[in-house]
Amino acid sequence: MAKIVVDVMLKPEILDPQGNAVASALPRLGFTFATSVRQGKRFEIEVVGDPTSEQLAEVEKAAEVLLSNPVIENYVVRVEK
Amino acid sequence: MAKIVVDVMLKPEILDPQGNAVASALPRLGFTFATSVRQGKRFEIEVVGDPTSEQLAEVEKAAEVLLSNPVIENYVVRVEK
């Protein structure tokens, strides 16, 4: 069944201590692929049936006021199978 | 430029207090769309150039040993434009 996913990431210019911690741990474990790591949140929202466009609009609103803090974060809403 | 994304979610049988908190806050704000909310982590990893399949294999390994805890979490690795 499809679900709605909201990805919330710190804005690029905002310090990301968690991402930095991961970025500096990786090479210590021998992983050298990353030039940068950012860590954010992923919300998986289930609705009854398949998401409607009204629901998506509502989720957008919720993402704006509850799931993210627009002062420091950006969000993306999408449907995932 | 493309980046590698790792989504880490708690296994379905593991209690998710953060997701539950969001699920119960939504209706208080008048949002009634969700039947369930789970909250996980999203890592955005940048590499030099476009991700190669070797890099993706490495990221899989890193996701397994560092980015997730297999006792409680599942992960998915993918490339995102």
Add this chain to the structure above:
Amino acid sequence: MALDTVAIAQTTPDDIQPFAQLGLKADEYARIKEILGRRPTSSELAMYSVMWSEHCSYKSSKVHLKQFGDKAPKSDALLVGIGENAGVVDVGQGYAVTFKIESHNHPSFVEPYQGAATGVGGIVRDILTMGARPVAVMDPLRFGPADAPDTRRVLPGIVAGVGGYGNCLGLPNIGGEVIFDETYAGNPLVNALCIGVMKHSDIKLAKAAGAGNLVVLYGAKTGGDGIGGVSVLASETFGSGGSTKRPSVQVGDPFVEKVLIECSLEIFAEDLVVGIQDLGGAGLSCATSELASGGSGGMKVALDKVPLRDPSLSPEEILMSESQERMCAIVEPEKLARFLEICAKWDVTVTAIGEVTDGDRLIITWNDQVIVNVPPRTVAHEGPVYNRPMAQPAYIDDVNSQVVQLPIPSSAAEIRATVLQLAGTPNLADKSWVTSQYDKYVQGNTIQSQPDDSGMIRIDEKTHLGVAISTDANANWSYLNPYQGAKLALAEAARNIATAGARPLAVTNCLNFGSPEDPGVMWQFAESVRGLADGCLEMGLPVTGGNVSFYNQTGAVAILPTPVIGVLGVIDDVRTRTPMSFDVAGLDLYLLGDTHADLAGSEWAFMHGQRVGQSPTADLGREMRLIEVLLAGREEKIFSAAHDLSQGGLSAGLTEMVLRHSVGATITLADVGISLLSESPGRVIVAIEASKTDALSTLAAKYHITLSKLGTTGGDSLIINDAVISLAELRTAHTATFPKLFG
């Protein structure tokens, strides 16, 4: 993106510069030109504008704050006074203690978690900078109405931020305040206090001495934090090349700060620095100009060497960035290698960015081009000084001439209802919902913390030397009479530590007010400073430092004048402190001090929406005699417990005491309503064994302090005359409020 250099500035004297957008007045801009003998470069303009801001230059408050020096009592305890990052006092046995309070009000409204977190981070670095190990924090907080929707956003975020940062640093939180009033809606107050301990010989100062010594920047990389304002420079002066989307919110990384603390303490222990300064407000502009002017004035800095988190930053932005968790040290060249080694051990980024020079100019280059060439004192210390107009606001006479009209309980049912209502009102209710989010045990030296009258920590495990500290403000009284309000807050803070048996030693303060451009607010401020300075002189307590926060105002509505006063005291043996409450039945309870019908500005008046009348008048002579009684009583082991009375009067004081160890009390009061509700200052409840009655009377008589019997301890109820309140229902009333409001 063209670089503005000193050479260019000399040849283009008439270029238009966006000084007004940067907050500088035309005459201030003219003065900069006069100082430099030319127009400033854009980097110089950036530096002057931040350093001459209200926040950094104290331009509106300076003329008043002078009184703390002018009226300073003679004190042998003061090792470092006002003017350094934090004051330092001698607490004996070779130990020195440094403590200071700072505000982070505006950022905490915009982003409660990060605002509060970085507030804690900033004050901790100030303390570290003095050479001390930070050992505890406190957080006096003020919010809009407890049941307002925005308070539900702001309060949990701020509390989580204070805890998130302080807990991660391993600093026990040993006290604070949580007060609600509608004027703080839109202007929450987040004041953060930190205490540090060192040996006398370890004191460090912010000065760059010795030509050839290196300027070393260490800690986090520099990003675009907190420089929203300067984007005007980037965009206006430099076209659209620079990024205009700079975050005005700073995000803290407490882990980096924790590592920075340990790294710095190792560096200090090996005596590797000549001078040191943290990077707080105004970042590198502040650190370089203050360090240089603390020395002989000469310093050269290569700004392009600063490690960047965001490579697109312009030099102007780097100078103004308020990225957290950074320090700037002056290091002798032969000690640099060891300095770098210690940084490597802790995985701390470190770079030598310049050196101390002969001469008296601060010269900053960008890829070898001179972009700043200024006398550093003019940036750091010779900012504008305003004697702002002030006038007693009209409301003063109006409210002072009115008399509070309040219901006064007398029947058993009314007494019960009143005590329960006070126990649960947000300003007096149990604050565990907040304080259980703070680690109070870490470091293993916490002797007292919430809900005790003061925080107390052990400094020496062998001798049991300790310090106690309390912060207080009574904005309701300050509103009615700012002069008295400041004195009363000082007295209360001092009394709070003396109840435990610590002798008051020194004062810090955080003065939170509305707009200084409002003559009424300016008057409130001036009166508060005058009251505090007079009070400190009378009580013989030096002001060691503090902070001013203006513009706490929404539209025309200013916050209540809120001078938060912190008093630090010493106790020679923490094991012998007087506890806040009793844990056995059969003790006698007495009240020290006089009770009058002091209801104006009381919590009871606040609960009835009345903000009129006259505040009590501080009698500091009597307060000092009361303190002597408390100290002597502790030494002579007379007291089983002692608890200060303040907001909520005797009703609140008794509630807190009986609930502490779940031992009730039976109290008999004449004029019961006033006795329970009055907030007359200078009162303390003490519990004694009957055998100590004579000793107590003798002591009270010696210091001319009124002594009256209240009752005895025991049972599982608080009984006041014929009103019986079970501890269970009292506890429910006291503890249910916060969880109900904040989840």
Add this chain to the structure above:
Amino acid sequence: MRVGVITFPGTLDDRDAARAVIAGGAEAVALWHADADLKNVDAVILPGGFSYGDYLRCGAISRFAPVMKLVIEAAGKGMPVLGICNGFQVLCESHLLPGALTRNSDLHFLCRDQEIEITNTQTAWTSSYSVGQKIVIPLKNGEGSFQCDDETLAQLEGEGRVIARYVGQNPNGSRNLIAGISNARGNVVGLMPHPEHAIDALTGPTAEGLGFFTSILNAMVK
């Protein structure tokens, strides 16, 4: 006997743990996360704190510290290892102990005096107590909720490897009120609340945590 106390970057309760070791009658030996040997210690404590800021997951990054390789080796040979709070999290991440510690169910950091019941006194760290003994020691963490799958839980319970349980209301959502567990052999113990902050009623709620640090002496004498 020598008890090592490991400091990772961000460890906070290391000095307190060392103080408790001394109060228990042993010698405290400071170990650094980057150390390449265990300095001949007889037992190791991983103290509380926020190692590496507790970013990613608590204990996830510390697990890879050089010293942990040695600890895992020594634990395999039977050396007593105690992980307190963050140390417990590191032990789980290192797979020396099963399960994981997740966000407190109410999502708040919680610092309070917590009553726990000792349910196994056969381990290296609990022999000074009696089964069923109730003690009050500080609990202070944001991620103290013990989680594991049903099978693991059944195994832990079946083998008596739950060494302490919260008494009264569940403070953080831990399964079966679990406050601490041990490995099968009983030498490795993880405990969420902080016995090292309850060795002296002057600075802690009680002195009832001292037993963890005296137990280790018995373990060595045997």
